[in-house]
Amino acid sequence: MRLSATVGLLALGSVSLLAVGLTPTAAGRPQAAAGTTAAACSHGGPSVSAAAAKRLSQPTSTKDPRPLGETMGEGIGIAVRSLEPLDATGRPKSGLPFGLSQGVIGVIGTATTGYKVVVDTKVLNEKKYRAALAKNMPAAGKQMVGLERSCRSAKSIADAWNTVGARAWSDDAKRTTFGADLDPVSENIQVEYDEVSTSPESIAGLRGLTGVQAIAGGLERTSRLSDTPKGGHWGGARISSTAKNCSAGFSVVRRSDGKRGSVTAGHCGGVGTTWKSGPNFYGTTSVRTNYPDYDQSLLTGSTYGPRIWTDGPGDSASKRTVTGGADPGVGTVVCQSGSFSTSLCGLTVRSTSAKYCDVDGCTTFVIRATRGGQIAIIGGDSGGPVYSRSGSSAATIRGITFAGAGCASSRCTTLYAERYASISGHLGVRVLTG
Numbered sequence: 001m002r003l004s005a006t007v008g009l010l011a012l013g014s015v016s017l018l019a020v021g022l023t024p025t026a027a028g029r030p031q032a033a034a035g036t037t038a039a040a041c042s043h044g045g046p047s048v049s050a051a052a053a054k055r056l057s058q059p060t061s062t063k064d065p066r067p068l069g070e071t072m073g074e075g076i077g078i079a080v081r082s083l084e085p086l087d088a089t090g091r092p093k094s095g096l097p098f099g100l101s102q103g104v105i106g107v108i109g110t111a112t113t114g115y116k117v118v119v120d121t122k123v124l125n126e127k128k129y130r131a132a133l134a135k136n137m138p139a140a141g142k143q144m145v146g147l148e149r150s151c152r153s154a155k156s157i158a159d160a161w162n163t164v165g166a167r168a169w170s171d172d173a174k175r176t177t178f179g180a181d182l183d184p185v186s187e188n189i190q191v192e193y194d195e196v197s198t199s200p201e202s203i204a205g206l207r208g209l210t211g212v213q214a215i216a217g218g219l220e221r222t223s224r225l226s227d228t229p230k231g232g233h234w235g236g237a238r239i240s241s242t243a244k245n246c247s248a249g250f251s252v253v254r255r256s257d258g259k260r261g262s263v264t265a266g267h268c269g270g271v272g273t274t275w276k277s278g279p280n281f282y283g284t285t286s287v288r289t290n291y292p293d294y295d296q297s298l299l300t301g302s303t304y305g306p307r308i309w310t311d312g313p314g315d316s317a318s319k320r321t322v323t324g325g326a327d328p329g330v331g332t333v334v335c336q337s338g339s340f341s342t343s344l345c346g347l348t349v350r351s352t353s354a355k356y357c358d359v360d361g362c363t364t365f366v367i368r369a370t371r372g373g374q375i376a377i378i379g380g381d382s383g384g385p386v387y388s389r390s391g392s393s394a395a396t397i398r399g400i401t402f403a404g405a406g407c408a409s410s411r412c413t414t415l416y417a418e419r420y421a422s423i424s425g426h427l428g429v430r431v432l433t434g
Contacts, residue, residue: 041151041187046114052144056114060138069111070332070388072141076115077329077352079132080104083125089294090327090421091365095165096158097182097353098365104129105150105157106184110331110348116146118184120154152187152211160189160211165364167357169205176202177219177358179405179416181351181368188213192405192414194358218407220379221267221295221358225339226278227309233262233302234319235385235397236309238339239275239282244268247339247384248282249400250322251304252429260432261300263423264383265402266291267360275299287427292361294426295402296418306434308385308395310335312342317393325397325420325431327352334369334388334398336415338381345389347371347415349398356403356416367399367417377401379410386417397431399423 048056056069064071080099084092094101103123109115119129133145150157164180167173177194191206195216206214227237227248235250246268252261266288269275275282283299291297311318314335328334328349335345347369354368367386370376382402387395399419404412424430 041185043108043116043118043148043185043187046109046116046146048114048144052114053112055140056112056144060140064138067111068138068141069114071138072115072144073109073111073329073331074326075137075141075329076107076117076133076145077327078136079129080107080117082132082136083128087425089425090419096161097351100154100158100161100182102128103154105152105154105187106182106351107330108184111333114144114146115331116148118148118150118187120150120152123154150187156211157182157187157189160209163209164189164191164212165355165362167362169209170199170202172199172202173205175359179219179354179356179368179403179414181354183213186213187211190215192217192219194219217405218412219356219358219403219405220407220410220412221265221356221360221382221403226280227282228277228280228305232305233277233282234305234307234309235262235322236337236339237277237282238380239264239268239277239299239383241269241273241275245339245380246382247337247380247401248277248299249383249423250308250325250385250397251306251432252298252427253432254298255428255430259300260304261286261298261429262304263400263427263429264297264299265400265418266295266297267402268297268383290426292358292363294418294422295356295363295366296400296423296427298427298429304432306432308337308387310337310343310387310395312337312344314345315343315389317389320387320389320393320395321434322387322397322431323390323394323433325424327419327421328367328386328388328398332388332398334386336377336381336384336386336401336417338377338384338401340380341375341378344371344376346374347376347386352419354416363402363416363418365419365422366402367415367419369415369417370413371415373413375411375413376415377404377412386415
């Protein structure tokens with residue numbers, strides 16, 4: 001179930017850079033992994049000195065006030081994405097997780113711990129990788145990124161990814177609700193399936209797949225209550241149709257005609273769905289194409305402003321002005337602002353290559369973020385903005401939420417969200433800035 005809520009219910013660089021970490025370490029030795037038929041690695045997290053940890057928290061430069069760790073994470077993400085052809089929505093044309101076709105298994109770390117990149121050295125073009133990292137990494141962070149050999153080949157991991165995506169491990173696999181992502185620590189494809197609705201046959205089929213770790217859980221596709229009666233609507237508002245409660249994402253400008261609109265999750269309603277925020281008309285769904293591959297839609301017909309609601313326990317500001325939009329990097333710490341949970345911050349982006357599948361189908365190349373086991377999204381938050389804070393009153397849009405995992409009573413500890421570049425490319429829009 002996608003995480004909307006039924007109306008009336010609260011259910012919801014340099015050569016020396018490449019030399020770092022290239023020799024096999026104890027952290028990379030094969031170990032047994034529960035729920036998988038192939039031995040898995042267990043790569044340890046990055047290790048930095050006290051001085052390096054302190055530097056990660058300091059401004060990147062005199063011209064860039066963001067913490068160095070944050071700009072490093074984004075720089076690595078951009079560098080990895082630049083290694084392969086992408087479509088107009090920023091998805092790899094290979095259909096594989098970002099970088100995997102080029103030998104990049106994944107990125108491990110956070111803005112506070114630093115990063116290392118796990119690679120298949122037989123596939124990786126080191127010269128191309130080095131150039132991409134040098135171009136996109138802040139100078140102060142170049143020597144703080146490690147590189148570690150994978151235990152498995154990129155091809156074997158790609159085969160496991162494609163097998164999961166084919167949804168043919170049992171007769172009812174296409175009716176199984178699950179989230180899937182490549183975990184660079186274990187090099188497994190981790191599949192969290194919905195414990196309540198998944199059949200024993202489907203579970204057995206999943207557990208029999210090579211290179212796949214099956215995990216039992218709960219998954220669901222996931223409202224400021226009366227937003228701006230005179231129009232100029234903001235993202236993060238609760239929007240309601242005759243059938244569902246959802247959340248508005250952020251205001252946009254259509255590239256085709258320069259007209260304004262707003263975005264929300266596609267599963268919230270098809271073309272023609274009319275939305276209100278409280279008694280106020282918010283807009284009508286005018287574009288929703290290729291759902292569920294893209295769980296996003298465009299609302300038009302009212303007036304829209306360049307702000308998002310951010311009141312709640314996570315943010316110190318009740319509203320923020322949007323100043324831009326960009327995909328996050330792995331390890332980036334973000335906030336989400338849904339109309340049921342209100343603002344929640346401290347979510348760490350674990351991947352931008354994840355997929356979410358249920359009876360509707362699969363939504364792919366999406367953000368997966370966690371919050372240390374705490375609630376990350378609540379039913380009805382679907383469509384709400386994922387953002388990074390800038391100063392005391394500004395925000396950078398990272399995407400919009402649509403589903404969760406680790407769910408109990410529509411309260412979920414893992415968040416799934418569409419990426420900004422996917423929304424911008426697929427819907428033909430750019431974020432409206434103040």
